[in-house]
Amino acid sequence: MNKIVEKEFFSENVCKIVIDAPEIAKSRKPGNFVIIRLDEKGERIPLTIASSDVEKGTITLVVQRVGVTTAKLLAMESGDTIHDVAGPLGKATHIERVGTVLCAGGGVGVAPLLPIVEGFKKAGNKVVTVLAARTKELVILEEQMREFSDEVIVMTDDGSYGKKGLVTAGMEEVIQREKVNLSVVIGPAIMMKFAALTTKKYNIPTIASLNTIMVDGTGMCGACRVSVGGKTRFVCVDGPEFDAHQVNFDEMLQRLGAYKKEEAEAYERYLKTVQ
Amino acid sequence: MENIAEYLKEERSQPWRDELRKSMKAKERTSIERVHMPEQDPEKRSHNYLEVNLGLTEEQAITESHRCLDCPDPTCISGCPVGINIPKFIKKIEARDYMGAAVVLKETNALPAVCGRVCPQEVQCEASCFYTVKLKKPAIAIGNLERFAADYERNSGNISVPEVAKHNGIKVAVIGSGPAGLAASGDLAKFGYDVTVFEALHEIGGVLKYGIPEYRLPNEVVDVEIENLRKMGVKFHTNFIIGKTATIDDLRKEGYEAFFIGSGAGLPRFMNIPGENHIAVYSSNEYLTRINLMHAADPEYDTPILKGKVAAVIGGGNTAMDSVRTAKRMGAERAILVYRRSEKEMPARLEEVKHAKEEGIEFLTLHNPVEYEADEQGRVNKMRLQKMELGEPDASGRRRPIPIKGSEFDIDVDLVVVAIGVSPNPLIPHSLPDLKMSKWGTIIVDKETMQSSIPDLFAGGDIVRGGATVILAMGDGRKAAAGIHKYIQEKVASK
Ligand SMILES: Cc1cc2nc3c(=O)[nH]c(=O)nc-3n(C[C@H](O)[C@H](O)[C@H](O)COP(=O)(O)OP(=O)(O)OC[C@H]3O[C@@H](n4cnc5c(N)ncnc54)[C@H](O)[C@@H]3O)c2cc1C
Ligand SMILES: Cc1cc2nc3c(=O)[nH]c(=O)nc-3n(C[C@H](O)[C@H](O)[C@H](O)COP(=O)(O)OP(=O)(O)OC[C@H]3O[C@@H](n4cnc5c(N)ncnc54)[C@H](O)[C@@H]3O)c2cc1C
Ligand code: SF4
Ligand code: FES
Numbered sequence: 001m002n003k004i005v006e007k008e009f010f011s012e013n014v015c016k017i018v019i020d021a022p023e024i025a026k027s028r029k030p031g032n033f034v035i036i037r038l039d040e041k042g043e044r045i046p047l048t049i050a051s052s053d054v055e056k057g058t059i060t061l062v063v064q065r066v067g068v069t070t071a072k073l074l075a076m077e078s079g080d081t082i083h084d085v086a087g088p089l090g091k092a093t094h095i096e097r098v099g100t101v102l103c104a105g106g107g108v109g110v111a112p113l114l115p116i117v118e119g120f121k122k123a124g125n126k127v128v129t130v131l132a133a134r135t136k137e138l139v140i141l142e143e144q145m146r147e148f149s150d151e152v153i154v155m156t157d158d159g160s161y162g163k164k165g166l167v168t169a170g171m172e173e174v175i176q177r178e179k180v181n182l183s184v185v186i187g188p189a190i191m192m193k194f195a196a197l198t199t200k201k202y203n204i205p206t207i208a209s210l211n212t213i214m215v216d217g218t219g220m221c222g223a224c225r226v227s228v229g230g231k232t233r234f235v236c237v238d239g240p241e242f243d244a245h246q247v248n249f250d251e252m253l254q255r256l257g258a259y260k261k262e263e264a265e266a267y268e269r270y271l272k273t274v275q
Numbered sequence: 276m277e278n279i280a281e282y283l284k285e286e287r288s289q290p291w292r293d294e295l296r297k298s299m300k301a302k303e304r305t306s307i308e309r310v311h312m313p314e315q316d317p318e319k320r321s322h323n324y325l326e327v328n329l330g331l332t333e334e335q336a337i338t339e340s341h342r343c344l345d346c347p348d349p350t351c352i353s354g355c356p357v358g359i360n361i362p363k364f365i366k367k368i369e370a371r372d373y374m375g376a377a378v379v380l381k382e383t384n385a386l387p388a389v390c391g392r393v394c395p396q397e398v399q400c401e402a403s404c405f406y407t408v409k410l411k412k413p414a415i416a417i418g419n420l421e422r423f424a425a426d427y428e429r430n431s432g433n434i435s436v437p438e439v440a441k442h443n444g445i446k447v448a449v450i451g452s453g454p455a456g457l458a459a460s461g462d463l464a465k466f467g468y469d470v471t472v473f474e475a476l477h478e479i480g481g482v483l484k485y486g487i488p489e490y491r492l493p494n495e496v497v498d499v500e501i502e503n504l505r506k507m508g509v510k511f512h513t514n515f516i517i518g519k520t521a522t523i524d525d526l527r528k529e530g531y532e533a534f535f536i537g538s539g540a541g542l543p544r545f546m547n548i549p550g551e552n553h554i555a556v557y558s559s560n561e562y563l564t565r566i567n568l569m570h571a572a573d574p575e576y577d578t579p580i581l582k583g584k585v586a587a588v589i590g591g592g593n594t595a596m597d598s599v600r601t602a603k604r605m606g607a608e609r610a611i612l613v614y615r616r617s618e619k620e621m622p623a624r625l626e627e628v629k630h631a632k633e634e635g636i637e638f639l640t641l642h643n644p645v646e647y648e649a650d651e652q653g654r655v656n657k658m659r660l661q662k663m664e665l666g667e668p669d670a671s672g673r674r675r676p677i678p679i680k681g682s683e684f685d686i687d688v689d690l691v692v693v694a695i696g697v698s699p700n701p702l703i704p705h706s707l708p709d710l711k712m713s714k715w716g717t718i719i720v721d722k723e724t725m726q727s728s729i730p731d732l733f734a735g736g737d738i739v740r741g742g743a744t745v746i747l748a749m750g751d752g753r754k755a756a757a758g759i760h761k762y763i764q765e766k767v768a769s770k
Contacts, residue, residue, distance in 0.1 A: 023515075023520050023521060027519065027520060037477055041570070041576045042576075042577050043569070043578045043579075044569070044578070083477070084477040084513070085514060086475065086477070086514035086515075086516060087516070087520065088519055088520070089519060215565065215569070215578075216476065216564065218475050218476075218700070219542055219700065219701070220542065220543070220560055220564070221543065221558060221560045221564050222543045222545065222557075222558040222560065222561055223561050226552075227552060232545060232551070232552060237702070251552055254553075254653030255554060255653070257554075257652065257653070258554040258581070258653075259579040262579035262581075266577065266579070
């Protein structure tokens with residue numbers, strides 16, 4: 001049982017949630033995630049640890065509402081308890097000094113990107129961050145990103161804020177302007193696919209953090225498997241970060257849609273219960 | 276060994292046993308037919324999750340107990356991995372002292388209600404029974420009687436909580452809550468230790484909960500055992516992944532003096548054939564976990580599961596049998612078991628094979644999948660099979676399956692479960708670089724004490740044996756508890 005101690009909406013569908021989890025706060029590293037289950041009948045879902053406070057014994061999650069579990073979580077209040085929080089899971093990001101790091105985050109991928117941006121900056125790199133969103137209201141964590149980035153470029157699909165265009169346009173701008181030694185991309189699978197294609201053109205080593213469907217998060221079930229370089233890997237224990245140029249994003253995109261029908265029906269049912 | 280034989284002899288010569296033996300002629304005993312375990316009707320049960328075996332009635336148990344000859348040299352005991360005093364508990368049943376029978380079982384077996392249901396008796400005690408070996412008759416139904424006595428005790432509401440020695444305040448950590456961890460924690464608590472069990476999942480029980488289905492082992496049976504451990508003072512810490520949430524070293528700093536690792540063999544194997552990552556191709560672990568641990572079949576629960584009209588399950592072990600019978604219960608019109616050897620080589624319990632057949636499972640033996648195809652959405656819709664034949668015996672002693680070239684053909688399937696085995700869970704070994712491991716990824720231990728290459732670290736169950744059995748895991752846990760007790764006593768004495 002873990003208590004929610006703080007909750008703040010970044011936009012209509014994205015919320016910061018601070019949870020009491022002292023052991024995880026102590027042992028987590030950038031790139032790690034937790035698996036949570038809201039109640040006895042809930043599903044286990046993975047969420048990245050955006051930051052932690054060892055003193056207070058808390059971890060911070062940034063959650064986007066996409067379906068039943070995330071909707072239920074966003075409807076919970078400070079003081080409510082989450083039945084299960086397990087972690088930290090996954091391999092930590094391999095952070096070292098490489099020179100210039102181009103970080104690109106789309107949608108809710110911006111949250112997991114934050115500790116990585118922070119890590120690379122603290123390791124002495126120049127960090128250029130590209131944040132992408134559909135429209136102005138959906139741009140999140142810009143301020144926090146600025147704190148740890150040498151430069152932040154905001155891209156919106158509709159041009160309502162920052163520059164108009166997709167994340168890849170922002171990335172190309174940087175790549176053409178200066179030498180980039182490493183790129184980190186996190187976001188929807190489709191965005192990571194195109195971001196990886198972009199950096200591949202310029203032969204820039206690129207890491208993607210994959211958000212496959214998971215159950216246990218400890219390597220026990222294989223729900224999270226993806227093909228990387230033609231080999232099957234488990235995202236929860238071998239990842240979540242992989243060489244983006246080796247990931248079979250098409251397969252991953254398909255697998256993410258495995259329960260589309262069931263999820264849509266469940267969401268319908270859920271909406272009826274809250275109305 | 277000497278003294279065990281003597282002990283058994285002494286027990287056997289007690290007046291009550293003598294009397295019982297004399298109460299009926301051996302000839303009469305051997306002429307009784309083996310009782311048949313009452314079962315749910317196959318058609319009905321293939322649509323529900325209730326237990327298939329209904330348990331012997333009291334009358335049946337007594338009849339069956341009369342068959343046992345209380346042999347002077349009870350060969351059955353040597354077939355039991357933990358050496359249960361089998362004739363003694365059976366004679367307690369004959370004497371209608373069912374609670375006494377349960378006590379005998381618990382001298383050596385921490386989980387008799389579980390083992391009575393899931394042990395492969397036909398290759399263990401029942402294979403060594405005098406009836407099987409000498410009389411060439413059906414063995415005493417030792418497993419069924421074990422279950423009877425254990426269930427009797429549980430249902431009596433008077434389940435005995437073992438006596439616990441005075442608390443010594445010494446902290447011991449048990450990692451993993453499968454049968455190995457549960458058995459270890461029970462014995463450690465009896466010795467007086469302050470025992471905490473750390474479990475990665477949100478449920479206690481390991482494979483007993485997430486793997487073996489309700490229709491074979493109801494959760495309630497396991498929960499009673501866990502409740503008992505709680506009463507003995509064992510603490511349970513779920514959602515705690517050793518090597519991640521905290522390391523062994525962190526726990527040492529918190530004052531834990533010794534560790535038992537019973538983290539199991541939870542890593543699913545795949546065949547690495549084309550199309551294996553299509554949607555609706557599950558590992559057996561994922562398929563069974565979604566249904567057993569996450570209750571995906573119950574619409575009240577949030578976790579989804581894909582259903583298939585034609586389900587194919589690959590493998591021939593208990594896991595494959597559990598998966599294919601579950602697929603049938605999930606509504607598959609055809610549930611097919613695909614196994615590369617013949618039925619004779621199947622490692623599954625005999626009873627499961629029999630039950631599966633009664634439930635209408637199709638057996639496609641001497642076949643192996645080589646590729647899967649999918650529809651536009653990426654969901655599996657075809658399986659290419661290759662026919663196999665049996666060659667010379669391999670290292671396992673079973674005849675090696677050899678593919679027949681050019682024998683490939685396709686069948687339409689919309690659900691596949693791969694149940695070809697598991698590997699040891701590497702999470703803990705990875706976090707302990709000094710730990711000596713075998714090339715199969717199992718932890719190397721001393722066979723008697725279960726101590727690993729790191730002195731305060733003991734291990735047992737599937738993490739030491741690879742995929743094995745509940746009874747062996749349970750036995751290991753108990754051995755390790757004794758090993759830990761000795762280790763700590765010596766440490767304390769040398770201080
Ligand atoms: C390592 C990792 C880190 C993640 N970090 C974050 C994060 O920091 N913030 C955030 O908002 N989201 C994160 N996600 C995604 C998040 O887990 C899913 O959005 C969430 O599970 C959706 O559940 P739902 O019931 O609300 O929606 P559903 O209606 O169930 O699903 C919506 C979509 O989410 C995906 N999804 C569904 N179930 C799961 C599952 N059990 N595990 C993973 N994905 C699933 C599917 O693609 C699905 O189409 C992360 C995923 C992974 C694997
Ligand atoms: C579907 C299925 C059916 C089976 N049927 C039978 C049968 O009929 N008869 C039979 O005898 N055997 C059967 N078996 C095999 C038997 O269940 C196992 O041999 C036995 O459970 C092994 O026990 P264990 O305690 O070693 O491990 P497990 O039961 O696997 O338990 C290990 C536990 O450790 C936890 N864990 C792992 N890593 C960590 C960590 N780092 N930190 C904390 N916790 C951790 C896991 O989550 C798990 O709960 C079956 C197995 C399966 C999968
Ligand atoms: S070998 Fe068979 S008949 Fe003899 S004591 Fe054991 S169970 Fe009874
Ligand atoms: S989530 Fe189960 S193996 Fe990765």
